[in-house]
Amino acid sequence: MRNYTKVLKIAPAFLLAGTMLQAQTKDSLKTADIEQVVLIGYGKQKKTDVTGSISSISSKDFNGGATSPAQLIQGKTPGVSITGNSGAPGAGSSIRIRGIGTLNGSQSPLIVIDGVPQDFNGISGAADPLSLINPNDIETFDILKDASATAIYGNRASNGVILVTTKRGSAGKLKVNFSTLASVSTKMKNTPVLNAAEFRDFINANASAAYAAKLGNADTNWQDLIYQTAWGTDNNVALSGGIKGLPYRLSLGYNEQNGIVKTNSFRRTSVGLNLTPKFLDNHLSVTVNAKGTFTDNQFVAGGVIGEATYFDPTQPVYSGNSAYGGYYEWLLNGGLNVNANANPLARLAATRDVSSIWRGLGNIQLDYKFHFLPDLHFNVNAGYDYAKSDGAKTENGLYKVAFADKGRYRSYSQEKKNKLLETYLSYTKNVEAINTNVDLVGGYAYQNFYRFEPFAPTFNGNNVPPVMGNNVEVRNVLLSFYGRGIFTIANKYIVSASVRRDGASRFWNGVDKKNLWGTFPGVSLAWKINEESFLKGKGINTLKLRAGWGKTGNQELRDVADYPAYSSYNLSNGGAQYYMGDTFYQMLRPNIFNPNLTWETTTTKNIGLDYGFAKNRIFGSIDLFEKVADGLLVDSPIAAGDVSNHNALNAGTMNSKGIEGSITLVPVKAENTTWELSFNATHYNSEITNLVNGADANYYIAVGDISGAVGNKIQAHVVGNRPYAFLVYQQVYDNAGKPLDGVYVDRNGDGKINASDQYYYKSTQPDAILGFNTKFTHRNWDAGLSARAVIGNYVYNNAASNSSLQSGSTNEYLQNVYYTAVDNKFSIPRYFSDLFVENASFFRLDNVNVGYNFRDVFAPGSSLRVYGMAQNVLVITKYTGVDPEVFGGIDNGYYQMPRVYSLGLNFNF
């Protein structure tokens, strides 16, 4: 195996990163002079005046080659961690801002696209709502990180807010941008299990003669057979300009990407239209955004990666006869061995799992400047978000996977309709008398989320009528009132205060409204020290001290009923009836609910310093924060005697402290050459301070399902520890360093090894997350690199823990084992040994690219940039599995991130 030592020996000064440059490089020397403007929710502020902790990333800094929006900003800003949900194209990413601050609530930030706050859940077939937007249409991400900035978004803001702005047109003559990218993706590596010769030795040495007789004569590398080299293409055309003064931007995109596992493919066609006309002598600005995407997915059959890992390498792919589609399958007593794993290639041949998603997001914003009082604006934002997914999964009865049912077919659909109406008044005035700029906003928002999923029966080929069940239909409504005042005094002292009052229908219990409404204030101050007379002219471009405090809420629950506060009864489906007397009856069950349920509250304190020197050739920021979360939603065990043994309670509290910082250096800034480096780092520590009232110190909630036997969980939340800590036994080793089978440290010294000897060892929370980016340009050439490192990240290697001497030969079939099983020689799987919690610290080169720009190629002002790019080319880690960056911390048949090599063209005229 590889033998990489230290993960990080890279001095901050030499960091390589990559970006995708647009044209208009003539302005590059002047960018520092253009005032950057940042969105702050219901308004904008100059970046130099911002009082909260806000990061803004625009398209010139985006990562290239992103197939989903979140990848554009991976590694770019401190405190924001983006992990792909899987390597399958279209799978989207999970975003975490400043770690995890909740247990059963949603951990994702609120995403607002062109002023329309999104639903936290995706639609079936696309778990990440952001993944349905074409990344090429995005102009800026403004990330609000601390509560003083996010409090304006009230009860959805505890995990941060990301404001996404799509590209606008600009009036003037027609500009065309055409880009195309062709890419090749390959897998990183295989899970390290034994090859055929090693497996033969293993079985002959450790299994009985009866099992050794089951070995085959072939030499099959199943993992190689299910992976493929995948081709992909991404094409975009954007036209922007003005027609009779109506600025517009029209974009069309087509992305087709195959996955590195056979049969996996993704196609997305997207259309975007943006109009920004002005009427009434520029008193009325209208923005119309309309985006539509149509996505076609073919998913990989579930479980096939695990099957390819474990299938016996000594067996051939085909059996030589025509049974079960001609593929080799494990047999027993003349029929299929139902306990054995299925041939992965047969599963791929048997399964067709497709879905199509149509999504339309449109909104119209009106900004009316009153004629009689031009400083007063009236804004209306009305939006409609519609998504419909249709999918079908067919499993062919000729093959093992659906043989007993003679084939299976299930078609499902889901529909979502979200409506938004916001109105607010804003008033901006520079009051010279007190040398203050006053910016006031006050308004109202209404959002209505609706989801409908008709029951999707599964049809079997054996003519048994399918079991019927209930539809899912849920509506929830959010109502808010908000206001904010920002006072900029003498252009040096800035005070901002906001308050939002939010009502959520989710907590309606039919009796009283006290749990629906909450108030979320936020206050922040900034002192632009560089504007003070004693610092003027000393070469300090930016020195701003910021402090903020705010309260935010989290009302989005996970894994809890849709109406968790309201009493209801559920009718069982057709397979769950009971025979009473003379006929079958469906059962009516009273559902558990919590009439006192309300949202979680997080109070955040933040102090930050923004700095910039040497004509802004060195700039950056540092932030220190502390978050205290109260009333955390915990799916808690409750006393026996109620209609369930668990209920959603507001019982937990959690504390997080952290520090994050970034620095950007521009060592070279000459007429023909520039070189920019930036580095960001985050460290945070979350600790659970209370779980259930009245519990003793040892009380824990088990989480983290692992595979291998049913019901085992490897992580736990416990007071005094980080969330998702691993709860395991401490392995004992012999003098040679080899682990002893089933021998653990008797931590409480009572002479017995039982659950009381388990301890909390590490967690999924890393010690530090680092990002590195650099770009270099010389005349028409450009090059860039971006990389990330995560230190102190631990992952439970379930593939390794599932292997043992017994797992190779059990239930009348043979199964491959992880390479460590040969040396460990554990007799049975030892799931709970800390041996399998591996250090997964890593350094990853996310993106390397080189390009050449042919300027003025067809006409003055046009450009053609040709570039080559490689993504995920290098991972340095001690982790023995495939990929150390496993979302959730449990590595179990994970669809790995591909290596991608691409060639692209970007043409502007």
Added chain:
Amino acid sequence: MKSFKIQLKTLIAAASVAALFSVTSCMKDLEQTPIVDVTAENIYSNFANYPNALAKLYGGFAHGGQEGGGGNPDINGIDGNFSQYTRQLFTLQVLPTDEAVIAWNDGTLQNIHKMNWDSSSEFIGAFYYRVYTEIAFCNDFLRNTTDEKLASYNITGENLVQAKYMRAEARFLRALAYYHALDLFGNVPFATVENMPIGSTNPPPRITRPELYKFVEAELLACANDLKNPKAAGYGRADKAAAWSVLARLYLNAGVYTGTTQYGKVIEYANKVITANYGLKSKYQDLFLADNEKNNPEVIFPIVFDGLKTQTYGGTTYLVHAAVGGTMPAADFGINGGWSGLRTTKAYVNLFGGAGTSDVRGNFYTDKQTLEIDDIGNFSNGYPFIKYKNVTSTGAPGSDVAGNFVDADIPLFRLADIYLMYAEAHLRGGGGDAGTALGYVNALRTRAGALPVASINLNFILDERGRELGWEMTRRTDLIRYGKFTTASYLWPWKGGVKEGQAVEDYRNLYPIPAKDLIANPNLVQNPGY
């Protein structure tokens, strides 16, 4: 930049007016109620829904949740199939005895047969919570069908009569669940209609074993009054005979539960059942087959399963699949494949004098299996015990064509059990007649193809209960009553974790209250020893 000179002032005015209106009308929008699931008023005001509500009370013994195959489970922390009532009853009543061992390594499952469980056992917890959700469902039904509530929902006439029978059935099912709590846990929380409304944050009070015994007895006596006559309620529903059977079982074990024996009452209630026109099924094996609801004069109270409509991976699906493995042909059992789990020990085989017995109740599979168990995790160690099958009495397979879900019902109480209770109570001085007792025992033996005996004694009855009621969820209770569950007076393979068997601590005659409930409910006290 040019701008359009179109009058849009009206548009602005309209928009702002609309916005103002929408503020007030939207306030009501915060009162969102479930769209698909229904509320208590909708259900109980219409008598047509009452059987569906009652079905959940019965179904709580058969299903893990609201979907076939264990989906939408009622309790969490353990898979909906694993936590099914009869599957866990089997795990706690049969697996720690001479009757069964299991090969699987799921969690702490091996601790059950080895008898070294502790209060963190997820299987003990699963059964405990299953009992209590059953009690909670019954309480909810009773809360909504009090005389006042029925009057307020306008349930009158024949509907009212039937509703009152349903109430008695709910009380019976609750008493049965409390009976299991009494037998396995002893000193437990006491949840009633009044003290545990749904979503309550007040944990229920504790009740000690003797007090709980009195409650269960009083409930069963009330049901025995209010339920329909034997065989008049329809298959699967509780009637007076079901109440009498549970009473007989309760009284048989009264010495263990309260310290005071009640053998006379065992005879009284056994006689009530026996004289109520039950008879033995002519073929023993047919009692456990897919069509065991047909022509069955012997069953008093079954838990009913069906391959298409009552689908669970617990229940008889578990009992059939788990016990098939090795060279046993799955098709003979009406399923698509065995799970290679359950076998029995040589102590149980010896009750029959060996595997070659003529007694059809001693049906063991010996091909490529060893009698000795060296390794519990190896299915070929130990003889599989053939009892439940998913084929009918004519050999046809069950209704689920895919061979997954089993049709066979579990006879929770049947006449044979009552006969043996009579005989035992008589031998223990409860009254009755010696000749009748002997006659009952021999009737069971001749039916099973075993030779009749000339006389019976207490130890013989224990062994006969083992032979007749093998894998029928009674073994642990019987062994405790005879003082043989934890002591060295009866050792079986792997008792106490050693191959030849050894005694274990006496406190293991009661299971521990799960650690989670001790934390959630400060009124509770752990059982001694744990």
